[in-house]
Amino acid sequence: MSTDIDCIVIGAGVVGLAIARALAAGGHEVLVAEAAEGIGTGTSSRNSEVIHAGIYYPADSLKARLCVRGKHLLYEYGAAARRLEPALHCTAALVSPSTGIVDSHALMLAYQGDAENDGAQLVFHTPLIAGRVRPEGGFELDFGGAEPMTLSCRVLINAAGLHAPGLARRIEGIPQDSIPPEYLCKGSYFTLAGRAPFSRLIYPVPQHAGLGVHLTLELGGQAKFGPDTEWIATEDYTLDPRRADVFYAAVRSYWPALPDGALAPGYTGIRPKISGPHEPAADFAIAGPASHGVAGLVNLYGIESPGLTASLAIAEETLARLAA
Incomplete structure (x- = not known):
């Protein structure tokens, strides 16, 4: 199967950047396509910037598991940076080692830097207009912006945040009944x-x-x-x-x-x-090939709080579902 790029990540928020970082670190060719003018202009930069302990979520939920795992990964990420640059202040714990605060934009810049150091590319003002699942495998994606283009890829990660369900509906070949309402x-x-x-x-x-x-x-x-x-x-x-x-x-x-x-x-x-005003709160939905039947595709739906805390763990989970 011949493609223009190995992996395309749609969305340069904290989760998309964490996933791009993990893919690039694994030796994959990665392109991050973002519709806005820069990283983290949506939900990722418009939140409480809290590192959550994970005590509010059902014990068997993805939110609970990935929050706890992500919290430890995030503190270790900050500690590793401080070991390299002792003058760098990354996070501040206020209550216990389990709860703290973080500069979300600085965190996203760090993820971006890691991904780019491993060869990932980021393009902005590049909205996805439409796409297709190719019969031979992979995806063909039509991008708008000042320089419209069509690119093919083997792996597609939909980390478009608020727009993830709508984006999935624009890609022919994704079962519509696998896409939740927003x-x-x-x-x-x-x-x-x-x-x-x-x-x-x-x-x-x-x-x-x-x-x-x-x-x-x-x-x-x-x-x-x-x-x-x-x-x-x-x-x-x-x-x-x-x-x-x-x-x-x-x-x-x-x-x-x-x-x-x-x-x-x-x-x-x-x-x-992905659940309405009078419905039980929904868990994170990390929809890999096992849930929708499309090889090489992971859709991330409903990544609200504690998505920032869980970002590194969500990246791990995404790669695991691609490999499953």
């Missing part, structure tokens, strides 16, 4: 003026669609609160400052002394859900 669950964040009287991350009792409006301390010490839960029909990152009323009420349930006027609008993110 739901968009928006979360807003507000920042605190001044310093918080806490030295630890504070989490309320988890809610159905998320972990509740929790307090996170950034690496620089700035406190932020979020995310809340807002189901939306289309991708929209606008932050409505009127949601502050909901935040004051939520935060004062565990910090009654929060002063009036202390919260300022921060940013929003969107969770890539």
Whole structure:
């Protein structure tokens, strides 16, 4: 089977970059195609940046297993970097060795650097328009952008985050009944003026669609609160400052002394859900050939929290499902 490129990864978020890194480290020729102008412009950079301990997820779920595995891999990744560059500060543990915070963009830059050092290439402004599963094996993919092109590959990784289900539907030959519906669950964040009287991350009792409006301390010490839960029909990152009323009420349930006027609008993110508002929360869906019957294809659906924590473990799992 002749192809232009061995492996194509769609999506340059934290999971796509982690997978590209693992494939390139294994000696594969890798191209990462990203529709946006740079790495991590979607869910990967619009989250709490917490390294989760893995205590919130069902014990037999992928979220639990890959969160715990990914947490250990992530701390070891940071420790290895510090051994090479002692002045480099990668992560900061706040509660225990199991929970901490991370600079998500710096992490993605590190993954990108690792992948490129092993020969991977990244292209931006390159959206996938359509594709086909080839009868002889592999894939033929049509890309748009300033320089439209068609490329063939042996392995295709769909790590397109929010857009993964829609992207899979544009590829002829993928069974449509193997593609889950997508739901968009928006979360807003507000920042605190001044310093918080806490030295630890504070989490309320988890809610159905998320972990509740929790307090996170950034690496620089700035406190932020979020995310809340807002189901939306289309991708929209606008932050409505009127949601502050909901935040004051939520935060004062565990910090009654929060002063009036202390919260300022921060940013929003969107969770890539594959279960709806009134359904049980879905697990990660890492759909390899065993689930859809297409050799060389892995679709990653519903990679919401703890996807950042689990990114290195998700990469391991993806390669294992390709090899199965």
